[in-house]
Amino acid sequence: MKTDQDNSKLFSTKQVRIQKFGLTIRYAELGSPNNPTILLLHGVPENLQTWYAIAPSLSKNYHVLAIDWPGFGGSEAFTDLKKHNPRTFAAVGIDFLNTLKIQQAHVMATDIGLSPALIMGVENPTRIGKIIVMDGIPFPTTAYSSWEVRSFGRKNSIRAKALIKWFPRISAKIAYNKGFYKSSNIPKEIQDKFLADGYNKTTQKVFLSYFQNNAPGQAYLESRIHEVQQPVLVVWGRHDRFINVKLAELLAEKLPNARLKIIEDAGHFVHMDKPTDLIKATKEFLAQKVTASALAVE
DSSP states (O other): OOOTTTTOOOOOOEEEEOTTTOOEEEEEEESOTTSOEEEEEOOTTOOGGGGTTTHHHHTTTSEEEEEOOTTSTTSOOOSSGGGOSHHHHHHHHHHHHHHTTOOOEEEEEEGGGHHHHHHHHHHOTTTEEEEEEESOOOSSOOTTBOHHHHHHTSTTOHHHHIIIIIOHHHHHHHHHHHHSSSSOOOOHHHHHHHHHHHHOHHHHHHHHHHHHTOHHHHHHHHHHGGGOOSOEEEEEETTOSSBOHHHHHHHHHHSTTEEEEEETTOOSOHHHHSHHHHHHHHHHHHHSOOTTOTTOOO
């Protein structure tokens, strides 16, 4: 007889204290450790449970690890809020892999995870294999961003404080109504976990801190984007109303070895909006052999 737990979309999670930073990081692990590893990096307003429709499918052929960023979900935040930024998050990702003794990994990242994923590739060319990035802002520009995203990056923005600190339930409603092509299809138990984060005062501070300390990391990535030698699949929702699809085209042009995949009838949350399309594109991309490269881990 099946129970409610059998039907749950929520992942079982573990915790580990990462070696370099000494933070407790929550993570989920699916699939056999004997298979190639893929690390999943979430965006906002989300946590590792956002991969509910992606991780189980990938786990059939890959060792899947999904983490909560510091200050999100079940992961400990930095005492120094300024450390919640793309470069430090990239270092956290590597610290996590080191702690678990993972020698090589592919990376899939969305939203605020995009810049750290590419920085991980730049700074660790022998450790990071193929990279899949979605719907984030890699460069210090607001030209492609919605008013909400622009507000988050402004110091002392009343709009940002209203969205994040004062009215998290309304903010979540805006995010999910606007972030999907037509309407949100997030399972209620997943959405409840996201909303719990939204009410968490530490997460609220971390959320704002990341956006307000984002630009230096974006500038750093922009200066080194030509050094990303890994194959990169840039995925975007055609109807992303938070970050315009034109930024996907610009990113793919600047990367030395990139493919661009636009998902039709998808919004900002591609991994939840059109998971079947994303899984198909990802599996095809990961299955392609990388010739004359020591980076391939298939």
